[in-house]
Amino acid sequence: MKQMTYAEAIRDGMRVEMQRDPNVYLAGEDVAQFGGCFGVTAGLYDEFGPKRVMNTPISEAVIVGHAVGAAAAGLRPIAEIMFVDFMGCCMDELFNQAAKMRYMFGGKARVPMVVRTPCGAGMGAAAQHSQCIESWFTHIPGVKTVMPGTPADAKGLMIAAIRDDNPVMYIEHKQLLPVPGDVPEGEYAVPLGKADIKRVGSDITIVTWSWMLQKCLAAAEELAKRGINVEIVDPRTLVPLDKDAILKSVGKTGKLLIVHEEVKTSGFGGEIAALVAEEGFDYLDAPIARLTPPDTPIPFSPILEGAYLPSEEKIIKAVEAFF
Amino acid sequence: MKQMTYAEAIRDGMRVEMQRDPNVYLAGEDVAQFGGCFGVTAGLYDEFGPKRVMNTPISEAVIVGHAVGAAAAGLRPIAEIMFVDFMGCCMDELFNQAAKMRYMFGGKARVPMVVRTPCGAGMGAAAQHSQCIESWFTHIPGVKTVMPGTPADAKGLMIAAIRDDNPVMYIEHKQLLPVPGDVPEGEYAVPLGKADIKRVGSDITIVTWSWMLQKCLAAAEELAKRGINVEIVDPRTLVPLDKDAILKSVGKTGKLLIVHEEVKTSGFGGEIAALVAEEGFDYLDAPIARLTPPDTPIPFSPILEGAYLPSEEKIIKAVEAFF
Amino acid sequence: MDLNKEQLLAFYKNMVTIRAFESKAVELFAAGQIPGFVHLYLGEEAIATGVCACLEKTDYIASTHRGHGHLISKGGNLNFMMAELFGRTTGYCKGKGGSMHIADVDLGILGANGIVGAGMPIATGAAFACKYKENGAVAVAFFGDGASDRATFHESLNLASIWKLPVVFVCENNGWAISNAQKDHQNVTDISDRATAYGIPGVSVDGNDVIAVFEAADAAIERARRGDGPTLVECKSWRWRGHFEGDPGAYKDPKDQEEWLAKDPIPRLEKNLLKLKYATKAELDKITAAAQEEIEAAIKFAGESPQPDPQEVLTDVYAD
Amino acid sequence: MDLNKEQLLAFYKNMVTIRAFESKAVELFAAGQIPGFVHLYLGEEAIATGVCACLEKTDYIASTHRGHGHLISKGGNLNFMMAELFGRTTGYCKGKGGSMHIADVDLGILGANGIVGAGMPIATGAAFACKYKENGAVAVAFFGDGASDRATFHESLNLASIWKLPVVFVCENNGWAISNAQKDHQNVTDISDRATAYGIPGVSVDGNDVIAVFEAADAAIERARRGDGPTLVECKSWRWRGHFEGDPGAYKDPKDQEEWLAKDPIPRLEKNLLKLKYATKAELDKITAAAQEEIEAAIKFAGESPQPDPQEVLTDVYAD
Ligand SMILES: Cc1ncc(C[n+]2csc(CCOP(=O)(O)OP(=O)(O)O)c2C)c(N)n1
Ligand SMILES: Cc1ncc(C[n+]2csc(CCOP(=O)(O)OP(=O)(O)O)c2C)c(N)n1
């Protein structure tokens, strides 16, 4: 175990795999000497050199598109998109090319690539630099979607994502980058598709991920003081989704609150609610609830952004509303 | 009332508004003399001329992106994207520009534009020319999403979409284009956000739209013979969504089946299921069910495509499973 | 063409106003009074000044993440701009947009933009509207050297050329795309050479010479008004600051930085004005002082303006 | 450079094979034996033939929606191709891809593509892999005149230039983007002029002259192998058929169509071969007949191949 921040853990995951596998390389805007817009790739250029850590022009379509060709030709690209908000500039390359190549070719291609990109609000970056849009990626068969909520998961899921033979969206949260935690050293992989019970409880199940996980954990401590014992299920990977872990927890608690940072309509919380309403209906002794931002773009003013985001207080309220 | 096909009804809706409002124009690939890849715009060039019906290069980003600027400057563009599958080439222009301009500017802009695009499988067009991805658009605050399932709705929703002062995704289904029906003449508008009960029933509620509506209507007739009386709710517009109509119907039948052509995971059916599990939970006397294609790309072979798509038989099975 | 005294003094006033606005923004950001990202226009004042001097109120511009200079030059209100940076209700966007999204549609300002290259299709569409309405107006898209590598550059210039639209594409080549030097992100020296690909004229000018910028922009904009179609105008300059406030710009060679600081466009115009006897140093200093006062007033206005009501998050999503 | 007898006869065989494959596809589609969309290469046979003659098995190509000619020229198996058009389990993609997605990664064929312009980033990435592995291989991207207006053209050529990748961009200018004539979708006559924007060489050749195509492609591919970076090669030709089968192509001027049919690349090479006494008419007719037999055999193979099991829809989504 080693204390490091979430950002350092992402970097450590990339470093471990780049040391292990010479076919792994990193390409993106300002990822080389500059170390990336948020410093996540700092030092990798010095360690691995210009052949394996490359700056690109501002050309998202070919950043993701070239990775598809490189992967099909035997490399393992890590393509960085500076903000997940920019995925609209390269969705075709992800959803029609990377995601479908294997299937369209009758299973005769492998496209092992990772698209690394930060998401999330909380820094006054406004409507085009603060979004969470993970449900888009979960709607693309052929793509896996990973959203670590702790430093340990950030490293373990990065290593698993790089080793996976499929396109993986690895979505890190800007607010988590400085968060410290204990992280296993060396080749530590967290299997894709395995949820983690971040808090064991008996009264209600909260399914949440990424930054919201941290807010829910804090809220759960306060709720414990008030006599409500919350179980927190962190799927960690949205696709593949660990349905059993979610259903098992709801089977135990009978109550489900979903908390995420995407806007409500067609956010991934809808899919989880549908799953439970289909396969865990009889477990439920109360309506399912979702706590999310409203269906609006993200406002600039910190006051408005605060009103937009789920908070510890809002989570506590949402849980107490069940009792 | 006039008998016309769904394709003719779409064209009639565009024609009526182009005649009424000189600021309405149509731009897209091969929409002029050629009349569009599926003939939907045939004749509009001859009627309205090169100023108002314009071919574009193969440049989806600027097809949608220019419409944003033209709309902000006072026109009412209808931008055609030849297949909804190509929206990955212009998602930024839709979701960061068109959708957010008004909000980002503090309400001081209007972006009245329609993106017209065909969706759907059933013609052996394979993985990149057969998709349904409407839930993506419903996840974008600032955009409205319209999916007509009949000729009359096709015309009425087109007129309403053009008159709306916001960006509207108008998604027509390739399989419906030749389907005939009675269509009101002249200025017939169907309000956005108003569902239509396409079949009144008492035993179970099916929520469905677009091509699947036709399949569900056929299945309902067969089920009636078997003594199951199906109510079919067609939201017609997914955003804004007529929640009351859905909840009211489920309140009546106690059972909900959602049928759509999107892949299951994070399809819009999840949002509808979540809505009912949150706000209509006590109405339900059985688990919610979704009938959708599997989470795979769309295969070319007609046999595989048939296995992929929901069919009348599968719908009947899914309904009977409730009883 | 000969620029008269009033024109040149107006250039001067505009440039020192941008300079004063941005210089204050440096302090205010450091002091934590401006949230989010702030990208400053220091050193590039001559470009927006020279270009927008050719535009009428009815013309359109699409700006960038580095947009303060464009807005000021197109007539943007300093109080509303500063209030927006502060996130106040009196700001141009009622605090919903911030620096990266300031706009004034009534002035034809179709917004700063957080997406690199996104302004080009928007300006292309605005130009289409001008041509469609036959109102004689034009549109200008500002964008950087880095943006000239994006999808939208290619598709916009091609469409504008085919449709012969009244739009001018103004590339602000400040040498950098964040930490990426121009030579490291494209293999052309003169970005104006890219005009060849669209069969339109391309011209490169010294972006620190406001008169050269004005003359090139004026020719291109007149051409557009005449109905002869788009032009690509490259203005070569330098980004004085880091990419955004907080970036020390360590990747810049101090020698280059020094050289470019010495090419400051403001003293350069000042020399010109003095040589032409259009103004005395004292008169120019008065203009500068007045501009600084305007900015101080804008800061006061912003600081005293109310914070938005949290409920406001829900409004302005859809027009009805 | 002098092409020897074997090479020229190989060109001939390849061209008549494509011609025979596509001619049969016309009949089979009309007869309803091929579902979906079919875009034919008739008239453009010289391009793929000349380009792929410069490639090794270990080199890569990225193809288009009009891809049959590319696949055949890169060594694609006619039986597996035809079976894929028929949607059978023996097809290259087990019936999951169809005409628009045929691929053979083992032959370096990274797929036909249903998205216009999507092959360029893929070929750029494959070329990156070749350079990264230092295996001396190269990649070729085929794309049309219409595709040269897309985002991906601009971003791919710029990146390939900056990274000096071993990739050749082969633009098949057949005069049309569906119903849109070249002059109506771009204001350049020679698409190779667009190379200027990326600081790379651009060359235009007669796409109906297989020898001219070969020579241009050979020079560009050798340049790429040497490590000198990408080249844009435009091959001017004509689309004989409508855009896809079912499109009568009414928008074409019959005079142009006639002129171009007269420029048929096959008789042209034939004349050459006879003049050079590399073959007699009878020998050439034998080659043609043999090719037609191969196609008949492929049709038989496809027709007798099993339909996929419906359960197959669920497989091949993810690799494990
Ligand atoms: C599509 C997109 N990609 C990347 C970014 C991140 N980004 C913001 S500004 C910038 C550099 C832009 O360089 P340039 O166009 O030269 O403008 P400058 O900042 O030099 O004025 C980048 C990469 C973005 N905002 N949008
Ligand atoms: C991104 C995208 N836009 C539009 C289409 C529809 N489409 C298919 S082929 C084609 C024309 C392509 O023209 P060109 O690139 O010249 O190739 P050609 O068909 O002439 O060989 C179009 C518009 C598509 N498949 N993908």
Ligand SMILES: [Mg+2]
């Ligand atoms: Mg720059």
Ligand SMILES: [Mg+2]
């Ligand atoms: Mg063509």
